[in-house]
């Protein structure tokens with residue numbers, strides 16, 4: 237029999253569970269002791285008696301309750317706390333959910349000029365003249381966290397956080413506690429995903445922090461952190477006790493269209509019972525957009541909730557559809573951000589960190605200072621030129637003022653990014669302060685740190701012998717967009733590396749063979765038990781099957797980010813084809829090189845980096861050892877089966893009259909074609925407009941089918 241009754245907390249004779257937010261310090265202490273006793277016994281029973289006394293779900297629930305209490309009362313954390321044991325991080329408790337449609341982020345505009353360029357880009361893409369009407373909506377950018385609510389037949393069935401945009405966390409129970417979120421909606425499409433922002437008002441935030449302080453708990457840094465921390469609670473009773481709110485501003489999967497315009501959709505969302513922001517306005521041109529931005533900025537401090545900019549969206553949904561998306565952001569929307577907040581503080585030290593590609597990155601250690609509600613004590617200093625007062629092209633920055641240890645510096649935060657340094661006050665400089673001398677040797681392994689021509693960055697030449705590079709590579713390898721192994725995060729990687737258990741990625745996949753039995757068992761190590769060790773081994777096992785995109789990104793090849801890895805994987809489809817191409821390619825010439833460059837988004841720098849990684853003996857040996865343990869899944873091509881161009885390589889040349897080149901390219905890609913910039917033997921189709929030159933001639937020479945714009949439009953008509 238499992239003992240479910242452990243949920244009760246006996247206080248003053250009552251045995252009901254007290255919400256964590258309502259616990260006094262004494263009650264919390266008592267509750268932590270009680271939970272520790274139950275969990276400890278359950279753990280011993282599980283390991284020694286082979287007769288579990290608690291089922292997994294109850295065990296996990298109690299562990300989560302204990303962890304949540306520790307978050308509220310960090311000082312009460314017990315020595316025997318199970319919270320930090322691997323695989324038990326509180327966020328591990330949420331089920332993962334794949335979004336039916338990706339949750340995207342927004343491109344940024346920082347100046348009025350950026351807004352005019354946004355409008356000009358859209359007009360160009362759509363082939364609109366300056367006189368063609370083009371309406372936008374402008375609305376505040378709420379500083380909270382995004383949430384996707386899925387309604388099926390009018391019933392709220394699922395709520396998910398954004399996560400990495402593709403996979404989020406299931407927070408349905410928690411979302412249901414938010415009063416602004418309807419549980420049922422009438423007359424909505426059968427499948428209806430509403431998206432918006434969860435936030436906390438400034439007033440509620442202040443009251444919550446007062447309660448936190450009164451209870452001896454750590455206050456939240458700002459309303460956004462408080463909202464995020466409250467929504468991502470494993471105990472929904474805590475979420476319920478927190479004053480969360482919601483604004484709807486977008487949607488994901490919908491079974492039927494429910495509006496023709498963005499503004500119409502907002503009105504519909506309001507009808508369905510969702511709060512929408514009443515500062516949303518239709519603007520006719522960029523001048524209106526900027527004017528509305530200014531009026532919102534003027535009211536910013538009186539709104540009662542935090543915003544960090546204004547979001548502009550093309551109003552006509554048909555045009556939104558034509559404009560489509562870049563890899564992670566829509567072409568039809570942009571966030572016009574408010575200027576970052578600034579603060580002066582003392583630069584205590586400059587430290588050098590060594591990254592996975594060997595880059596020596598200077599980091600400013602600052603006297604802690606509050607910037608935009610967050611305490612900042614580190615900032616990036618980019619590279620040695622930046623410290624010396626020179627920009628990327630040798631031009632002067634900060635009028636040439638260099639930065640020295642001990643200086644007073646001005647710090648700013650823009651969004652979620654690492655804080656930066658804007659200026660230095662040399663009038664306050666100590667007479668003895670010396671210019672910073674950037675190291676010529678790696679501080680981690682002592683190898684020479686060299687700066688190649690044209691590279692702003694000095695790099696350690698130690699490669700895998702450099703412990704910093706090796707661990708950073710491993711951390712990248714297990715990261716979220718890479719292998720994403722549950723229970724194997726940065727902390728564990730460092731631990732394993734320090735003990736020599738894992739030095740390269742391949743070692744992860746032999747860990748079980750080496751350490752599951754015998755003297756050096758993982759389960760005997762500090763912080764690990766049988767359960768967590770088993771969990772880790774099975775999480776690793778799961779990842780032997782991996783997508784080509786994730787594998788390629790995980791290799792950490794310089795210049796190859798997640799989006800590029802996706803494009804390259806989509807092009808070659810299989811590991812075998814990719815490996816063959818990169819092994820036989822020569823830098824700067826030949827068919828393989830041309831093919832690499834034909835991939836949209838791959839330039840000479842990335843292509844060179846890929847070839848070097850596959851043709852360097854040590855790198856290659858490490859890759860081969862890894863792949864031997866894997867089953868690499870072919871890239872799933874986003875092909876439209878009904879499209880006559882799906883899987884075909886097409887090239888556009890000459891001018892187009894009825895569609896801009898950018899739109900033609902985006903349409904072709906949406907129909908599953910690969911759009912290339914140059915003609916090769918692999919080209920299937922050339923679309924040539926007036927003025928087509930050498931490409932058309934080359935296509936004739938190679939016998940490639942050539943059509944004009946009208947034939948192209950006829951071919952894709954109605955798709």
Ligand code: IVH
Pocket residue numbers: 340341342375376377378379380381382398433485486547566569571
């Ligand atoms: S629209 C496809 N509208 O900003 C575009 N986003 O930086 C969907 N955000 O992830 C987003 N207020 O969490 C949109 N009025 C607003 C917003 C808003 C806040 C957030 C959202 C998004 C992030 C992008």
